[in-house]
Amino acid sequence: MKQPFEQAVERHGGTVLRVCRAVLGPGPDADDAWSETFVAALRAWPELPADANAEAWLVRVARRKAIDVIRARARHALPAADLPERPAPGGDPGGEERTVWAAVAALPERQRLVVAYHYLGGLPHAETAALIGGSAAAVRRAAADGIRSLRRAYGAGEYTNGAPR
Amino acid sequence: MTDTTSKTDTTRMTDTTDTTAAEPGLPVAAAASTDDADLFPLETGALDRLRARLVERAGEHGLLDVAYRTIDTPVGPLLLAATQAGLVRVAFEREGFDAVLEALAAKLSPRVLRAPRRLDAVAAEVEEYFAGTRRSFDLPLDYGLSAGFRQLVQRWLPHIGYGKTRSYREVAEFVGSPRAVRAVGSACATNPLPVVVPCHRVLRTDGGLGGYIGGLDAKEALLSLEAAA
Numbered sequence: 001m002k003q004p005f006e007q008a009v010e011r012h013g014g015t016v017l018r019v020c021r022a023v024l025g026p027g028p029d030a031d032d033a034w035s036e037t038f039v040a041a042l043r044a045w046p047e048l049p050a051d052a053n054a055e056a057w058l059v060r061v062a063r064r065k066a067i068d069v070i071r072a073r074a075r076h077a078l079p080a081a082d083l084p085e086r087p088a089p090g091g092d093p094g095g096e097e098r099t100v101w102a103a104v105a106a107l108p109e110r111q112r113l114v115v116a117y118h119y120l121g122g123l124p125h126a127e128t129a130a131l132i133g134g135s136a137a138a139v140r141r142a143a144a145d146g147i148r149s150l151r152r153a154y155g156a157g158e159y160t161n162g163a164p165r
Numbered sequence: 166m167t168d169t170t171s172k173t174d175t176t177r178m179t180d181t182t183d184t185t186a187a188e189p190g191l192p193v194a195a196a197a198s199t200d201d202a203d204l205f206p207l208e209t210g211a212l213d214r215l216r217a218r219l220v221e222r223a224g225e226h227g228l229l230d231v232a233y234r235t236i237d238t239p240v241g242p243l244l245l246a247a248t249q250a251g252l253v254r255v256a257f258e259r260e261g262f263d264a265v266l267e268a269l270a271a272k273l274s275p276r277v278l279r280a281p282r283r284l285d286a287v288a289a290e291v292e293e294y295f296a297g298t299r300r301s302f303d304l305p306l307d308y309g310l311s312a313g314f315r316q317l318v319q320r321w322l323p324h325i326g327y328g329k330t331r332s333y334r335e336v337a338e339f340v341g342s343p344r345a346v347r348a349v350g351s352a353c354a355t356n357p358l359p360v361v362v363p364c365h366r367v368l369r370t371d372g373g374l375g376g377y378i379g380g381l382d383a384k385e386a387l388l389s390l391e392a393a394a
Contacts, residue, residue: 002270
């Protein structure tokens with residue numbers, strides 16, 4: 001990329017933070033994953049092809065960083081048989097924002113990850129399916145179900161837009 | 166992309182809202198963004214804190230190649246950009262801050278971040294200059310954006326004292342190329358560090374203002390500031 005990195009931070013910083021929060025819960029873990037994502041992205045930025053989709057690339061980096069955080073969390077917690085991408089309790093951005101992230105954290109695992117990577121992160125159905133398993137059609141349904149229950153729990157409206165494909 | 170509303174200490178490479186246009190491949194990737202803002206709000210200041218932390222971490226990892234900020238001055242907002250070596254660019258708003266940043270990214274490094282604190286010392290000196298309390302700058306300068314004769318001329322310009330002026334011809338003579346009057350003119354016109362490297366103190370032999378990257382009003386304002394102080 002020949003574009004100033006600041007542009008990527010400005011345009012995609014919010015998206016990446018939402019993805020990190022949906023995967024890890026709001027709080028220090030999500031903040032750490034955001035920071036690790038942008039430090040790694042800054043390092044790699046000059047080598048990123050000029051025609052790459054910067055947002056999708058950042059979301060993929062964010063996913064890897066979130067998984068790193070989950071692994072580190074698992075190492076410091078009780079041994080677990082598998083490493084589910086669950087948000088940590090205790091994150092608390094406070095105020096209004098608390099509600100939606102709590103509602104996201106309460107979603108079934110697959111819905112939550114689909115909301116993270118597809119709905120918020122903008123990754124296509126097929127790519128999201130490859131990341132979390134299942135079919136593209138299942139991802140589509142999980143996104144619709146997830147957003148519907150979030151809107152029911154938190155806001156008005158239905159899942160009529162978002163990232164359809 | 167320039168947000169001139171955040172005047173005091175920042176410039177933002179701002180969202181042109183349609184990020185999709187510039188990014189082929191996933192044309193609807195950002196489609197959820199506007200909705201996200203109401204269904205998935207981020208509390209005020211959350212991103213600012215993370216961005217400040219990113220600047221720190223980038224510095225620690227040696228990844229902050231170009232740091233910048235903007236400041237307000239009597240001649241309008243100025244963009245200040247620095248490499249690890251020193252101040253590398255001062256730009257007037259009329260040059261287009263986004264275009265300037267894109268040029269810095271292309272010529273120096275795309276690892277460009279808005280990092281106001283990194284330029285506190287520079288901003289303080291520039292503000293003192295405009296307040297009339299500073300007559301020369303004491304800052305590390307990076308002349309890396311110019312080369313050859315132009316850089317030679319630009320490095321010589323600080324020899325013209327505060328409140329003094331020289332003609333393009335005199336400058337040509339001082340740098341040892343008396344016939345290079347036009348080249349001195351283009352060295353001044355392409356000065357990457359206006360205000361700090363005082364190309365505004367160079368006039369035509371007949372006393373005419375000549376040109377100025379910040380516009381003739383700005384050149385006049387700087388000269389009257391110095392004449393009054």
